Amino acid sequence: MKVKDVEALNPVTVDPGASLESLASAVMERGVVYVLSETGGLLGVITGSKLISALTSGYARGATAQDVMIPAESLPHVGPDTDLHTAAGFFESSCVPEIPVVENGVLVASLPQRSVLMTFSSTVASSKGNRYHEQRALVILRSLHEGLIMIDKDLIIREFNPAAERLMNAKAADRIGQKAVVVSRDESPIFDVMKAGKARYNVITPLADGRVFSVNYVPMVEDGEVQGIIETFHDITEQEDLRAQLVNSRDELDRAFALTLPNSRVEHKLKHTPEYRDRYDPETGLITITEVIEDGNYKHVVNALKVLADLNTKGIMSLLGISKDVLVQSIIFHDLGKSQPQLEIGQTVDPKKAFEFSPAHAARSADIASHFYHKEADVIWLIRYHHHKEDELPPDFPRHLMPMLRLLQLVDGLSAALTRRNAHIKLDVEGTRVTVYERNGHPDFNKSRVVDLFTGDATVLNVD
Ligand SMILES: [Fe+2]
Ligand SMILES: [Fe+2]
Structure with missing residues (x-):
């Protein structure tokens, strides 16, 4: 084989x-x-x-x-x-x-180790008397890093490998021939698997001693009848702890970010302005909504700050004319004035009609940041023009803000890719140039490029 x-x-x-x-x-x-x-x-x-x-x-x-x-x-x-x-x-x-x-x-x-194990296990079952295969299979079962217990249909343990001895703190000699004891806190799936004859994989099983195992239950079927079960398992307590830590630190990060917001009304507005994932039909120009992200604007701001933090570690803030404070404030407020339509999954709309013209929300966000939160003039300029092309900017737009406007537009676009298109992004900074490698499920946006923040020159890279 x-x-x-x-x-x-x-x-x-x-x-x-x-x-x-x-x-x-x-x-x-x-x-x-x-x-x-x-x-x-x-x-x-x-x-x-x-x-x-x-x-x-x-x-x-x-x-x-x-x-x-x-x-x-x-x-x-x-x-x-x-x-x-x-x-x-x-x-x-x-x-x-x-x-x-x-x-x-x-x-x-x-x-996977599991596939090899299952194949050899069925070889044992189907070739009784074939000494070579049997011996070989036993050597493999015993060398596995995963714990393995074989139980017959009367729940009597027939195999208990060294990894199971280590994980269960028990001796094979004491267990083989004994009735299986269910050590999970909850009802074991053994009985269901025995009855239905269908395998169950990766069952997360908390033990009474606080450890957590991932367990596979595979029935051994002969002539259409379940003869027993092969149970393989490994200890995932550390992974589960890590998962809990990650979830905790995500929550903490979320709370820490909320603290940086000027007040709970800003937080409320961000958390109640949806963003949408959609499928675009190039023939009709229409989009069909595939997912509603209820707190989309909040996620968009958090993702934009993450992109900025990444660029910060790569040295972008040491450039003349780039101010971290101005950019962070601009990101927090830039879409606060956005008015989003309420759309549902499956709904098909013309994006030009359904969504507000972007410069309109930019102007509204700038007004809010200026009048209610008294943000500095540079922040207001950046917010008001974050959807303008360079050749559409008014003559009095301060030229010293051009590098930051380009950076804000880049970060805004990348955050949209992360929030709405599940993109994978890699960034490099070299002098005044930022290189963006972007991959996502939307081929139109699947492009890599270099943007010079000082000159505005943008070059598309052909990277596969
Ligand atoms: Fe915007
Ligand atoms: Fe935005």
């Missing part, structure tokens, strides 16, 4: 420059994330334990996927035609839950 004969998964991939925080959810979901170069070459792998140790060991701020990955050279990889026994051997010697499947130098799939 070969690798291509068993179930493989679509690999989850990231750019080498992805931040550690942005990797967390992908790693939590799958346990392993592949780092690819711009040309699609496999650079390395990030596992949950690698990420956790990077995050908890106070890894330098701004560290990226590339800094913490296990390099591709030190990883085993297989091809679609690799023999499954050879692939299984790699799991014995490596601590990754999935192995990359590479064909002609390109990552084509990810082979």
Whole structure:
């Protein structure tokens, strides 16, 4: 049997420059994330334990996927035609839950330990008397990093591998032949799986001792009847703690940001002005609403501040004529005067008719920032003209604000891409030039460019 004969998964991939925080959810979901170069070459792998140790060991701020990955050279990889026994051997010697499947130098799939395990388990069930396969399967079961318990239909434990001994703090000799004890706090899915004959994967299971396991339950079916269950599991307590920490720090960040707002009315307006995701039909020029983001304006402002913070760490604020305070205030107030239509998912509208002409909300936002919040003149200029093209600006627009206006428009556009199009963005700053690499599901916006903040020159880059 070969690798291509068993179930493989679509690999989850990231750019080498992805931040550690942005990797967390992908790693939590799958346990392993592949780092690819711009040309699609496999650079390395990030596992949950690698990420956790990077995050908890106070890894330098701004560290990226590339800094913490296990390099591709030190990883085993297989091809679609690799023999499954050879692939299984790699799991014995490596601590990754999935192995990359590479064909002609390109990552084509990810082979999970589980698929190999299930294949060999069914081999055991279907080839009784075949000593070689049985022996081989047992060696593999016993070398797994995941805990494995095999239970027959009477709930008697038939296999208890060394990883299960370690995770359950029990001896196989004491458990094999005994009736299985349900250690989860809640009702175990064993009974459902036994009855329905359908597998259940990644069941998050809190234990009575405070740990959290992720458990797979796979029925062993022979002649249409469930003969038992293979239960595989691993400890995800650290990942769950990390997830809780991340959620907490997101909440804290949210509260901290709300504190920077002038008052609760500004917060209320931002949180109750929706933004929409849509599908554009180039033939009719109409859009169909696909998602309503109720607090869209709030998210837009937060994302714009994040983009600005990223540019700040890359040195943008050391440029003459760029003021952090002016930009932060401009971002907070720039869309505060926006009047959004109330649209529903599935509704098709003409965007030119449904949405207000952008310079109108810009002027209203500038009036609000000026009259109610007494913001400085530079902030008001920037807000009032954030939707104007350069050749449409009034003659008295202060020329010294041009670099900041260009930067505000860039940040505003990138935040819209993050908020409304789930874009992936990478930024570089070199002198007065900002390079933007943007990728998202909307091909019209899938472009990379260089903008010179001093001259206004913009060049589109051809990057695949
Ligand atoms: Fe705007
Ligand atoms: Fe905006």
